[in-house]
Amino acid sequence: MPLTHALKLALGIAAMMVASMQAPRAEVIFKKSVRYYAVGGHSTSEIDKELARRGPMSRNTGMRHPGTTEIRFGGEVSYVEQGGRCRVGAVKVRLTTRINLPSWKNRAKAGPEMALIWDTLSSDILRHEDRHVEIARNHARALDEKLSAIPSASRCKTLQDRTAELTRETTAAHDADQAKFDQVEAINFQKRLSRLIRHRAGFGGAAADR
Secondary structure, rough: OOOOOEEEEEEEEEEOOOOOOOOOOOEEEEEEEEEEEEEEOOOOOHHHHHHHOOOOEEEOOOOOOOOOEEEEEEEEEEEEOOEEEEEEEEEEEEEEEEEEEEEEHHHHHOOHHHHHHHHHHHHHHHHHHHHHHHHHHHHHHHHHHHHOOOEEEEEEHHHHHHHHHHHHHHHHHHHHHHHHHHHHHHHHHHHHHHHHHHHHHOOOOOOOOO
């Protein structure tokens, strides 16, 4: 069950002419929301068809998935020019994430077995998407640190170019980490879900890999 994310990164750049010699001001702003879509069905096969039919579309794969995480990076970098040198004045990185999750309309009337299966599946989907968010947050923090540490230069254009370069590098690293996580999760999905169901049912077994 490949669960993917969508990413768009746009980092604004602003140049400032001031006389202050303060250290760079850094700030990372996180915003997270969750949106649910309804699915019907009374059996595992019916629910599976509903997820395939109603699940959110992934921009990466062009396919529908049970859960997705939309990720958007943004922000601004300002520059200070003084005494023939240019330095980073302030850094603000924004990360906005929205998780799309299924909500089963028949959960309240479900029997114990189907309720157990659904609760296990939906919990695992949420865990998976939350991990996508955490990966994005780690890279947002890393980008903030990298931009704040850019050394001064004789021209602000040099800093602007370095900002763009670091942004591209961070985007590539972020995409690679997200893809690697999805690959590992897809390989282990069936075993992980079976282990979780047994664990919740009281038949032993370890909890899912985190």
